[in-house]
Structures are given as C-alpha cells and as structure tokens.
Amino acid sequence: MSASDVLVLAEIQRGMLADITLELLAAARQLTAATGGSVLCAVLSDDGQSHASALAAADRVLLVNDPQLAAYAPEPYVAALCEIVRAEQPCAVLIGGTSIGWDVAPLLASRLDIPLVTGCRAIQAEGEGLAVTTAFCGGKLLADVQVTARPAVLMVLPGSCRAAAAPGRAQIEVRTLAAPLESGAVRFQEWVLPAAGDVDITQQDILVAVGRGIQQQDNLALAEELATALGGAVCASRPVVDQGWLPATRQVGKSGMTVRPKLYLAFGISGAPEHVEGMQSAELIVAVNTDPKAPIFDAAHYGAELDALDLLPALAEAATARKGEASQSA
Amino acid sequence: MNIAVVLRQVPDLVETLDIDRTGTALDWDTASWIVNECDDHALEQALLLKEAGGGSVTVVALDAGDVDNTLYTAAAKGADRILKIPLDDPTPPAPRAAAALLAQAIRTLDAELVLVGVQAHNELDGVLPPLLAAGLERPYVGVIRGVQPGAEPGTVTACKEFPGAVMARMQVRLPAVLGILGAEQPPRYVPVSRIRAAMKATQFEEPEVTVPARDARVTVRRLYAPASAARAEILSGSVSDVAARLVTILAERGILK
Ligand SMILES: Cc1cc2nc3c(=O)[nH]c(=O)nc-3n(C[C@H](O)[C@H](O)[C@H](O)COP(=O)(O)OP(=O)(O)OC[C@H]3O[C@@H](n4cnc5c(N)ncnc54)[C@H](O)[C@@H]3O)c2cc1C
Numbered sequence A: 001m002s003a004s005d006v007l008v009l010a011e012i013q014r015g016m017l018a019d020i021t022l023e024l025l026a027a028a029r030q031l032t033a034a035t036g037g038s039v040l041c042a043v044l045s046d047d048g049q050s051h052a053s054a055l056a057a058a059d060r061v062l063l064v065n066d067p068q069l070a071a072y073a074p075e076p077y078v079a080a081l082c083e084i085v086r087a088e089q090p091c092a093v094l095i096g097g098t099s100i101g102w103d104v105a106p107l108l109a110s111r112l113d114i115p116l117v118t119g120c121r122a123i124q125a126e127g128e129g130l131a132v133t134t135a136f137c138g139g140k141l142l143a144d145v146q147v148t149a150r151p152a153v154l155m156v157l158p159g160s161c162r163a164a165a166a167p168g169r170a171q172i173e174v175r176t177l178a179a180p181l182e183s184g185a186v187r188f189q190e191w192v193l194p195a196a197g198d199v200d201i202t203q204q205d206i207l208v209a210v211g212r213g214i215q216q217q218d219n220l221a222l223a224e225e226l227a228t229a230l231g232g233a234v235c236a237s238r239p240v241v242d243q244g245w246l247p248a249t250r251q252v253g254k255s256g257m258t259v260r261p262k263l264y265l266a267f268g269i270s271g272a273p274e275h276v277e278g279m280q281s282a283e284l285i286v287a288v289n290t291d292p293k294a295p296i297f298d299a300a301h302y303g304a305e306l307d308a309l310d311l312l313p314a315l316a317e318a319a320t321a322r323k324g325e326a327s328q329s330a
Numbered sequence B: 001m002n003i004a005v006v007l008r009q010v011p012d013l014v015e016t017l018d019i020d021r022t023g024t025a026l027d028w029d030t031a032s033w034i035v036n037e038c039d040d041h042a043l044e045q046a047l048l049l050k051e052a053g054g055g056s057v058t059v060v061a062l063d064a065g066d067v068d069n070t071l072y073t074a075a076a077k078g079a080d081r082i083l084k085i086p087l088d089d090p091t092p093p094a095p096r097a098a099a100a101l102l103a104q105a106i107r108t109l110d111a112e113l114v115l116v117g118v119q120a121h122n123e124l125d126g127v128l129p130p131l132l133a134a135g136l137e138r139p140y141v142g143v144i145r146g147v148q149p150g151a152e153p154g155t156v157t158a159c160k161e162f163p164g165a166v167m168a169r170m171q172v173r174l175p176a177v178l179g180i181l182g183a184e185q186p187p188r189y190v191p192v193s194r195i196r197a198a199m200k201a202t203q204f205e206e207p208e209v210t211v212p213a214r215d216a217r218v219t220v221r222r223l224y225a226p227a228s229a230a231r232a233e234i235l236s237g238s239v240s241d242v243a244a245r246l247v248t249i250l251a252e253r254g255i256l257k
C-alpha cells in the first residue's frame, strides 16, 4: 500500500480481457515513473486466474474472486473496488471510458467521496495532485485540469494510450474480501447478440461511413452507390442507427464495431470521441464535413470542407469513370 | 409507473464554441443551447413506458441555458408535470452540484424510476446520473438503450450496450436511476403549433432547493481547441476537383482497383 501507486481496473467483457486494460496499464506505468509507486491491476471476476498472465505489465495483480462478479453488475463491482481502493490507497484509479467504466468510475468516486475526471487523454503527476488533459464538448475542445486531491478516479478515453508490451512479471495475489459480496438491485440476465446475416463491416477493406450530416434516410442511397462503385460497404455513426436507418451491426464506435479498413470515408460525421475510438486505426481516413472545426479532421489523413450530398455522387462518378479507364487500358 | 426525467441544456456543437475571458470555461452567453441528446432519448423512453403501462412522467430541469423552450416541447410531447429549479447563477452548475439540486426536487416526487441521459458533452468532473442516484440513495446502471416493464412486478428490464452491437439484458429492481443512451424509438417530433399550445397551457412548478457548496478539488486551468499538428490535409477546390483528387490518391495507394 502506497499513496504513489496507481490502480488499474481490468475489464473483462464476456469472458475476454478488453484491450482497454493494456492501454490503462501503459498509462499507469507512465504515471508511476513520476510517482515512484507500483502499478496495481484489479481483476474482478469469479475466477481471474486465467487472465493473470496477460497482465504482466502490472507490478501486482489483485484477483478478487467472488460468484457475484461472474457477470457484470454495478453494485458488487463497486463494493469490491471500494474495498481494494480503501486497502491500497493508490494516488489514482484508472478506469476505461467503457460501458462498465461509465457506471463504475462515477459510482466509485461518489461512494468514496473522491474526485473524478472523465474523458482523460493524458495524465501527469503534479505535486500532491494530478494534471489531466481531457476531451470536452465532443472532442471540439480540450481542457487542462488540475486535481488537488488524491486518490482520484480517472476515466480514460479508449485509444489515448498505446498498449505497451509487457515488461515484467507481475506478482499475483488472490484477495479475499471482508465478506462475500451481495447482489444488488441490478442483475445481469443474458447477453443479446446482434442478428446474424448482415454485412460484417469489420471484414471490409473499404467503408463509406455516414453521420447525421446525411440528413435524410433517402440520402443513404448516395452512400450505397459510392460503396458499390468502390467495392465496399456502408456504415454509420450512432444517430443514423438511432433513427433506424441502418441496423446496429453497421454502427462504428464505442457501442458499435471497431473497424480497421484500408479506407474509411467519413461523410457528415463530427468525430466525437465515441465514434473515433471505433475507426482511428483505419489505414487511410478521409473526412468530408461542412464545419472546418469538426474534430473528425483531427483523426483524418485527408479532409474536404464540402457538402457530403454533393461529394458523394461526384466521387462515385469519378471512381466509376477511373475504373472504366483502367479496364479499357488493361 | 411514475417516472421522473431530467433534461439538461448543452451548447450546440454545430455552432461555434467561444471560450470566455478567463480562458477556462465556455462563454455561456454566446453559446447556442439545445437539449442534451441522451436526455431527449430518456424523455422518449419515459413516454413510451407511460403509453404502454400508464403512470406519469415528470420532467425536472435546472433553469439554465434557455431551458424554457425545451420544457414546453416536453409538455407538448406528453409530460404531465414540469419542475424548473431556479438558479441564481446563469452558468450551469458542475455535475455534483447539479445532482444535489436535482435530488432535492426528485425526492419530493414519488417516482419509482428516474431516467437521465448517460452523458452530457460539457461535463468533465462528474457524471450526473450516478451522482443523482447516490444523492437519492438508489441503485444505478447506465449506457442503457431500451427499458421495458420487467417480468416480475416492481422491476424493469434494461438493455445495457456493449461493444460490437452486443447488449446485456439487466433486471433492475425499482426504485432506481437509469442512465439512458438511447430510447427504443427515435425521439418523437411535435409540430410547432402543439408547442405553442403547451406554452399557454403549461405552468412550471418551481421547487425550493438549497444550493450546495462548490467542490474545489478539480479545476479547469485552460480550455482550448486541439492543436492542428495532426490535422488532415485539406483538399481544396470544387466538388469535382476534390473528387478527381481523391480518386487519384486512392488509385496511387492501390485502393481503387
Ligand atoms: C456511452 C456512449 C456510447 C456511444 N457510442 C457511439 C458509437 O458507438 N458510435 C457513434 O458514432 N457514436 C456513439 N456515441 C455518440 C457520440 O457521442 C456522438 O453523439 C455521435 O458520434 C455523433 O454522430 P455524428 O457525428 O453523426 O453527428 P453530429 O455530431 O451531429 O455531427 C454531424 C456532422 O455533420 C456535419 N454536417 C452537417 N451537414 C453536412 C453536410 N451536408 N455535409 C457534410 N457535413 C455535414 C456537421 O458539421 C457535423 O459535424 C456514443 C455516446 C455515448 C455517450
């Protein structure tokens, strides 16, 4: 136990260790380089042993095993984490900005009455506190934030830190809680998986993505035509799926798919962090948006400040013409 | 089921965001305010539950960010009561203070279910719905898309979104607070005539609340637009110029076959 340690919450989704965990461990390692403490990693599950070997980037892995932790539910998770934080007294608790993180991080901070910062992209130790840079207003602005109390809970934006190769060998500790956990008022019942049969956008080389800027359902046809011309598929940001214009399997982002195509064309998408986390690893990103300040231009390689509804058909036509020339000269 | 819904106003991201003279906050006077999108979904979800199973929907909001129009719209959509919490300060309070104020008002209602948008893009030192749940001493689960009456009485079923279009069906014993990401249907549209009618017919109730102390543990030092080092190369020219340029880029990279 040391006030210079950094605690990471490992995230397990449907039995799998989520990528965010390794990103958090890398961020924690950078932070402890300044604080001089250890990197601790809490694994909350019914049997965390199978994940321990993947967490070698930590100094100590704390396995909290309890039947109530077999599937995610807020109350047992927060209760277990509170006990660990009280016992270890770290200077910071790093939690991913994920579906689970959005519950657990604020509940933990509230329960322990300690500060919380959301959207964290960079974290530094500073005197007795922390200096954090966070995304604000859908990524349109950044905020440099000073946190004067420790410990603090930091909800980290996925994709902010590169997951580093594990340097050492973590010491594995099985932690016994003071009392078995009780189930709360919120209980996991079952997983609901998306209906099969739709195009798998994670397997496409070329994706034509449309956002709210597409304005009307009818305009999706323009995106379909471009996708056909390029030999790709259409995907979307959340508002397009919320409108019921495309199935959830076409959504890219935090609660949608993570895609890594050769080409990602983003039409009328602002580039909110929740969207960007699902497409930032595409090899080539082209953004088309009428707002020159749209954050999507920070994630893209090429941009055009044009009306998507004009460029979609023009690009489809130009691509079809080029293909025609290529097949004639062949 | 009696449901309380929290509506927050946020700056419209499509408009220019000005930073005030301190360099640490948005310029609230020049911001153009709209209802927080997830909160609008929370209202829609509440109205759907009421339509399916009866009960009432009470909207609770802080008097910040030109909220009146949003509240009249909520009334026109079918909200039964509107509570507008008066504030001395025209700048919206931080999430902790907002939660404390809202909890005071919601405690006076007999609402079994409280629905709030899971996130607002202008919050950075707290997340309102879980703070509100803590203030009300009620359980919380968020990132919910879709809420239905539960199989057992006194429960609802809430679908929590996970990556990959996967959802976890959760059973929630009431009373509870849920952080809504999406409703089962897109928020309904109401014609302007209905909103005008609601303006005439609706009385806002103004509950009395005590303003909590400020939390000074998290402070913003500087607010700024991201540096442009990593920004995209902007292709200029007419639509056909840009289309031609893009096709060349794609062909050079072997993407266009
Ligand atoms: C927990 C959580 C999970 C989320 N998960 C996801 C997710 O998986 N995927 C996702 O996408 N979002 C997700 N979101 C939502 C996310 O925060 C944003 O709200 C969303 O990505 C915005 O979508 P958008 O860019 O299409 O719309 P907006 O932000 O409204 O942007 C529309 C853009 O279109 C531009 N535009 C308008 N007209 C035109 C035109 N004619 N031509 C060109 N450009 C035009 C505008 O300038 C604007 O930039 C999530 C949010 C939360 C809280």
Ligand SMILES: Nc1ncnc2c1ncn2[C@@H]1O[C@H](COP(=O)(O)O)[C@@H](O)[C@H]1O
Pocket (backbone or CB within 6 Å): A014, A015, A016, A190, A191, A193
């Ligand atoms: N595809 C799935 N459908 C339903 N439940 C699942 C699915 N994947 C995982 N689970 C649940 O999560 C638990 C751990 O899953 P796993 O370790 O991924 O096989 C299982 O016991 C299931 O209850």
